[in-house]
Amino acid sequence: MTDMCYYEVLEVSKDCSGAELKKSYRKLAMKYHPDRNPDDKEAEETFKIVNEAYQVLSDDEKRSIYDRYGKAGLEGQGGMGGGFGGGNMDDIMDIFNSMFGGSGGGFGGGFGHTRRDPSQKYALDFEIELPLAFHEAVFGCEKKIDITYKTPCGDCKGTGAKDAKLETCDYCKGQGQVLMRQGPMQFAQTCPKCHGEGRSIAEKCESCSGKGYHEEDDTVTIKIPAGVDSGNRLRAQGYGNEAKNGSRGDLYLTFYVEEDENFIRNGKDIYVEVPVFFTQAILGETITIPALEGELDLELKQSTKDKEQFVFEGEGVADVHGGRKGRLVAQIRMILPKKINDEQKELLEKLQESYGVESRPHKSTFDSAFSRVKGWFKN
Numbered sequence: 001m002t003d004m005c006y007y008e009v010l011e012v013s014k015d016c017s018g019a020e021l022k023k024s025y026r027k028l029a030m031k032y033h034p035d036r037n038p039d040d041k042e043a044e045e046t047f048k049i050v051n052e053a054y055q056v057l058s059d060d061e062k063r064s065i066y067d068r069y070g071k072a073g074l075e076g077q078g079g080m081g082g083g084f085g086g087g088n089m090d091d092i093m094d095i096f097n098s099m100f101g102g103s104g105g106g107f108g109g110g111f112g113h114t115r116r117d118p119s120q121k122y123a124l125d126f127e128i129e130l131p132l133a134f135h136e137a138v139f140g141c142e143k144k145i146d147i148t149y150k151t152p153c154g155d156c157k158g159t160g161a162k163d164a165k166l167e168t169c170d171y172c173k174g175q176g177q178v179l180m181r182q183g184p185m186q187f188a189q190t191c192p193k194c195h196g197e198g199r200s201i202a203e204k205c206e207s208c209s210g211k212g213y214h215e216e217d218d219t220v221t222i223k224i225p226a227g228v229d230s231g232n233r234l235r236a237q238g239y240g241n242e243a244k245n246g247s248r249g250d251l252y253l254t255f256y257v258e259e260d261e262n263f264i265r266n267g268k269d270i271y272v273e274v275p276v277f278f279t280q281a282i283l284g285e286t287i288t289i290p291a292l293e294g295e296l297d298l299e300l301k302q303s304t305k306d307k308e309q310f311v312f313e314g315e316g317v318a319d320v321h322g323g324r325k326g327r328l329v330a331q332i333r334m335i336l337p338k339k340i341n342d343e344q345k346e347l348l349e350k351l352q353e354s355y356g357v358e359s360r361p362h363k364s365t366f367d368s369a370f371s372r373v374k375g376w377f378k379n
Helices: 016-031 042-057 060-067 089-100 134-139 278-283 342-354 361-376
Strands: 128-134 141-152 166-168 176-180 185-190 199-201 213-224 233-236 251-257 263-266 269-276 287-289 294-300 309-317 325-335
Touching: 016 042, 042 060, 042 134, 060 176, 128 134, 128 342, 134 141, 134 251, 141 233, 213 233, 213 251, 269 278, 269 287, 269 309, 278 287, 278 325, 294 325
Parallel strands: 128 251, 269 325
Antiparallel strands: 141 213, 166 199, 176 185, 233 251, 263 269, 287 294, 309 325
């Protein structure tokens, strides 16, 4: 797998966006993390390669070099370091929150991980992807969301053992850790059999099949702030899995915003393409265009050019943190007639002739070129 293309490693296309790259990375890193795959050397190696690939592709400069020259081009660039040290640390913090029940702060998550109780069979936090319509993300909304969360099994008190009877782990002798030696170094590692609890199940609980929990369905209402975008993450406090003491973890929502038919979003800025007939562009005219909160008057000056942009400050999307709005950028798309009748042709010819030399700019531009080309063949 080490020779695989980084895009294949992360299961994305070569033209993927940053949000798509991050989403796939988080999914794979969580899937292959060593704490979720104890004693699985293949998963550990895959985890290192996933981090190595993301470390390169999440950096615009390294990604550009990789696209042109492959891995060889990154030698000496600091882009080939594998292991957990690679990648964007914010992404790694997010993943740890999702796996281990870290407590963040409000919108965007955060990292406040505390060591999880080894007797807890599952992470208290969990994450879901929430699709939003374009206008829901721009203006904010309230969403009713169906979730499934874990609650500890009452019959086994969340232990997974019949009648909650556990026996001392025979692998670590109840210590929850085992000592490992690597050369002259000795270090402690969480026991792979009891996962640090020091005790193991003698007989599985029949009610939960040894899992230690049941699953409950619920519908919750979440307030989505205005200005969220694809890849943004929101923490809904107290809607996660239930602990044995009755407290609840947090629900993390990662947004996917659907595209709009007319508006194109780039961060806080909104772009809208404005079709304009060539006569409107030549003569100038005030036209009405759609905006996020209604309509705007766009004043076309005489001789407006194709792809020319008109900027409206404060008509874009509100910043999700500060509330300041971006711009609305109207870009002109020139429309030419697909066919003309005899009368229109005659009028256009008269118009062209009225401009004289100005109507045939190619002649003056290429006069010197014609002379030079002829000179090339005289000899």
